[in-house]
Amino acid sequence: MPDTLPPEFDKPFQDKLDSLLRWRRDVRRFRPDPLPPGAVEALVARACLAPSVGNSQPWRFVQVDDTARRKAVRAEFERCNAEALAAQAPADRAAYARLKLAGLDTAPRHLAVFCDEATQSGRGLGRNTMPEALRYSAVGAVFALWLAARARDIGVGWVSILEPLRMTAILDVPQDWSFVAYLCLGYPERADDVPELERSGWQMRDEAAARILER
Ligand SMILES: Cc1cc2nc3c(=O)[nH]c(=O)nc-3n(C[C@H](O)[C@H](O)[C@H](O)COP(=O)(O)O)c2cc1C
Numbered sequence: 001m002p003d004t005l006p007p008e009f010d011k012p013f014q015d016k017l018d019s020l021l022r023w024r025r026d027v028r029r030f031r032p033d034p035l036p037p038g039a040v041e042a043l044v045a046r047a048c049l050a051p052s053v054g055n056s057q058p059w060r061f062v063q064v065d066d067t068a069r070r071k072a073v074r075a076e077f078e079r080c081n082a083e084a085l086a087a088q089a090p091a092d093r094a095a096y097a098r099l100k101l102a103g104l105d106t107a108p109r110h111l112a113v114f115c116d117e118a119t120q121s122g123r124g125l126g127r128n129t130m131p132e133a134l135r136y137s138a139v140g141a142v143f144a145l146w147l148a149a150r151a152r153d154i155g156v157g158w159v160s161i162l163e164p165l166r167m168t169a170i171l172d173v174p175q176d177w178s179f180v181a182y183l184c185l186g187y188p189e190r191a192d193d194v195p196e197l198e199r200s201g202w203q204m205r206d207e208a209a210a211r212i213l214e215r
């Protein structure tokens with residue numbers, strides 16, 4: 001028996017959780033106000049409650065506060081985004097160029113997330129046929145952090161327009177950590193229940209039912 005009684009996740013809680021899921025957003029426009037001291041650490045603690053294959057907890061978080069490293073990340077984003085723009089179909093290029101795809105300049109906090117591919121934790125359980133389950137675990141941690149942040153009115157923006165090996169070098173982390181995410185964190189300029197890419201007409205959300213197959 002657990003030491004404490006489990007909480008009751010009653011209907012009002014369920015409704016709030018639904019709202020949290022609906023109002024979580026990828027944020028690229030931040031107010032410059034700083035986050036309170038300890039806020040990022042508190043979010044990382046929530047992220048670490050995520051499930052992981054074999055309980056391996058392969059997530060590693062790097063707080064990026066150093067000006068020179070941030071500048072290097074910014075330059076890397078510019079380089080990768082220019083390549084991505086050039087790779088767009090000609091018909092999409094102008095629309096792509098108008099998108100804002102990162103809030104690197106205004107987000108007060110930057111957090112890089114890596115997956116420790118060499119971790120011995122979990123002793124390989126669950127990874128024999130699917131080594132990628134380790135990275136999936138790290139992604140689960142990002143999502144837990146994202147929700148915990150939104151519940152505190154903190155916005156998160158996931159930046160993936162970056163070259164993973166260069167990120168490992170820029171942030172000087174072990175070679176066997178694979179790059180998972182670069183997160184911008186801060187208070188959002190606005191709250192929204194519609195994704196920015198939907199508002200800009202780039203990509204609509206599908207109905208959930210359209211994504212379910214029966215076999
Ligand atoms: C794995 C992953 C990578 C992403 N990379 C970027 C990115 O580089 N730039 C960006 O603006 N948004 C990025 N996003 C955010 C998505 O564009 C966003 O989640 C999607 O448009 C839906 O919007 P929402 O998160 O507000 O619901 C990423 C999201 C995920 C899950």
